[in-house]
Every structure is written in structure tokens, then in C-alpha cells.
Amino acid sequence: xxxxxxxxxxxCQSVCTNRFGxxxxxxxxxxxxxxxxxxxxxxxxxxxxxxxRATTNLGGTTLLQHEFRKNMQxxxxxxxxxxxxxxxxxxxxxxxRFRCRAAVAVMLVLVATLVFRLLPDTVSLQSASNLFENCxxxxxxxxxxxxxxx
Amino acid sequence: MSILSKDLVAAxxxxxxxxxxKQGDSYGYAIIQQVRELSDGEMEWADGMLYxxxxxxxxxxxxxxxxxxxxxxxxxxxxxxxxxxxxxLSRLRENWQRVHAMLKKIEGVQPCST
Numbered sequence: 001x002x003x004x005x006x007x008x009x010x011x012c013q014s015v016c017t018n019r020f021g022x023x024x025x026x027x028x029x030x031x032x033x034x035x036x037x038x039x040x041x042x043x044x045x046x047x048x049x050x051x052x053r054a055t056t057n058l059g060g061t062t063l064l065q066h067e068f069r070k071n072m073q074x075x076x077x078x079x080x081x082x083x084x085x086x087x088x089x090x091x092x093x094x095x096x097r098f099r100c101r102a103a104v105a106v107m108l109v110l111v112a113t114l115v116f117r118l119l120p121d122t123v124s125l126q127s128a129s130n131l132f133e134n135c136x137x138x139x140x141x142x143x144x145x146x147x148x149x150x
Numbered sequence: 151m152s153i154l155s156k157d158l159v160a161a162x163x164x165x166x167x168x169x170x171x172k173q174g175d176s177y178g179y180a181i182i183q184q185v186r187e188l189s190d191g192e193m194e195w196a197d198g199m200l201y202x203x204x205x206x207x208x209x210x211x212x213x214x215x216x217x218x219x220x221x222x223x224x225x226x227x228x229x230x231x232x233x234x235x236x237x238x239l240s241r242l243r244e245n246w247q248r249v250h251a252m253l254k255k256i257e258g259v260q261p262c263s264t
Contacts, residue, residue, distance in 0.1 A: 015198070024227070025201070025205075027225050027227070028178060028201060028227045029198070029201065031177070031178075031179065031220065031224055031225065031226050031227070032178050032179045032182075032197065032201075034224065035179040036179065036197070057196070057197045058196065058197045058198035059196030059197065059198040059199060060196075063196065063198070064198040067198070067199060067202040068201075068202055068205075070202070
């Protein structure tokens with residue numbers, strides 16, 4: 001079932017991405033959306049459609065985020081610089097996480113190759129190829145996970 | 151009816167908002183509705199664009215915000231024009247009138263015949 005309050009809150013949270021005065025901005029946008037939706041609902045438009053129209057009239061999340069960020073950059077250089085640094089650190093953490101996962105993945109492939117080469121007698125060809133295949137799958141999953149977490 | 155260009159809309163946003171607030175305290179949604187009524191649909195203004203403008207004007211100390219309550223009890227942010235905002239509005243009005251006067255003068259000038 002369509003939960004209007006929840007949808008409005010989620011939309012406003014997605015627009016107000018910066019950390020400074022975030023809750024005030026969310027409340028202000030929420031009030032705007034509720035006013036617009038109430039006006040449309042009074043005209044007989046279903047709440048779900050009214051929500052969609054009201055958010056479209058607002059101008060789209062990407063555009064709004066851009067405007068809010070631009071505003072922050074122009075008028076509060078110190079806080080913008082702080083937010084930019086936090087963002088850089090976050091990127092670095094993601095990059096390090098990606099590097100760690102890539103290293104683990106490479107290690108797994110190496111281990112599989114070594115097992116196959118060093119123990120050809122004890123490990124049957126079938127189980128070795130299964131192990132190698134599993135390692136490749138794990139590697140790909142690791143890399144996909146790293147990419148999606150960015 | 152032709153729709154005003156984006157540049158003109160952007161340039162006129164600040165004097166319009168200040169003028170509306172000069173009439174009395176107001177909040178975002180009401181300001182947008184007033185602009186819509188005033189422009190007869192000639193201004194294509196994405197609703198969300200107003201809020202960054204209001205926040206910018208507040209940081210420039212031209213307007214001041216305070217929290218109030220709507221009729222239904224919802225929290226609502228109101229804006230009030232400050233003294234500096236009134237001065238800025240006068241300055242902007244003068245500028246617009248100057249441009250308007252220039253355009254009028256140009257209209258009056260006969261084109262050169264070569």
C-alpha cells in the first residue's frame with residue numbers, strides 16, 4: 001500500500017544530501033510537497049499520482065541536489081570544504097576496500113592454481129577444476145561487490 | 151504567450167522573492183504560488199529552485215527565517231525581509247528600471263541609414 005508520508009520523507013532525504021542544516025531542509029521540502037499534494041488531492045487526484053506530479057514539479061532529485069550543493073559551495077566555503085574532504089576520505093576508503101578485495105581475489109586464484117599444480121596426485125582433476133571454477137566465481141563476486149558498494 | 155527565458159527567470163528571482171516578502175512574511179510554497187499567479191504561467195519555475203534561492207538570501211542576511219506551524223500543525227519555515235533586504239530590493243529595482251529606460255531609449259533611436 002502507498003504510504004504517502006514515508007514516500008515524501010524518503011524523497012526529501014534523497015534530495016538533501018549535504019549534512020549541514022539537513023533536517024531543516026528536509027522539513028521545509030516535506031511541507032512544500034504536502035501542500036502541493038493536498039491541493040491536488042482536493043481536486044480529486046489520487047495521492048500516488050499527486051505525489052508523482054508534485055515531485056516532478058519540484059524539478060527532479062539530481063537537479064535539486066545540484067542546486068543545493070552549488071548554494072553551499074557559493075555561500076559557505078568552509079563548510080563546503082569540510083564536506084568535500086569527508087567525501088574524499090570516503091572515496092579513499094572505498095578505493096582501499098576495493099584494493100583489499102581485489103588482493104583477496106587474486107590470492108584465491110593463486111591458491112587454486114597452486115593446489116592444482118602441486119598436488120596433482122592427491123586432488124583429482126575434476127575436484128581441482130571445480131575448486132578453480134569456484135575461486136573464479138568468488139573473484140568475480142568480490143569485484144562486483146566492490147564496484148556496487150561504491 | 152511567450153515563456154520567459156531561463157536567464158531572465160534566474161535574474162528576476164531575487165527581486166521577485168524580496169518584493170513578495172516586502173508585502174509580509176511568507177513561506178516557500180506560498181511564494182511559488184504567488185509567482186505563478188503574478189506571471190500568468192509565463193515563468194517556468196521549477197518549484198524546488200526557490201529553496202536554494204531562499205537559503206542563499208538568508209545567508210546573505212537579506213532575509214530571516216523562523217519556524218512556525220501550519221493550520222494542520224505541520225512545522226513550517228517562514229521568511230521575513232530584513233532591513234538589508236529592503237535596501238537590496240531598492241537597489242535591484244533601480245537597476246531594472248535603468249535597463250528598462252535604456253531599452254526605451256534604444257526604441258526611440260532611429261536606425262542608421264547607410
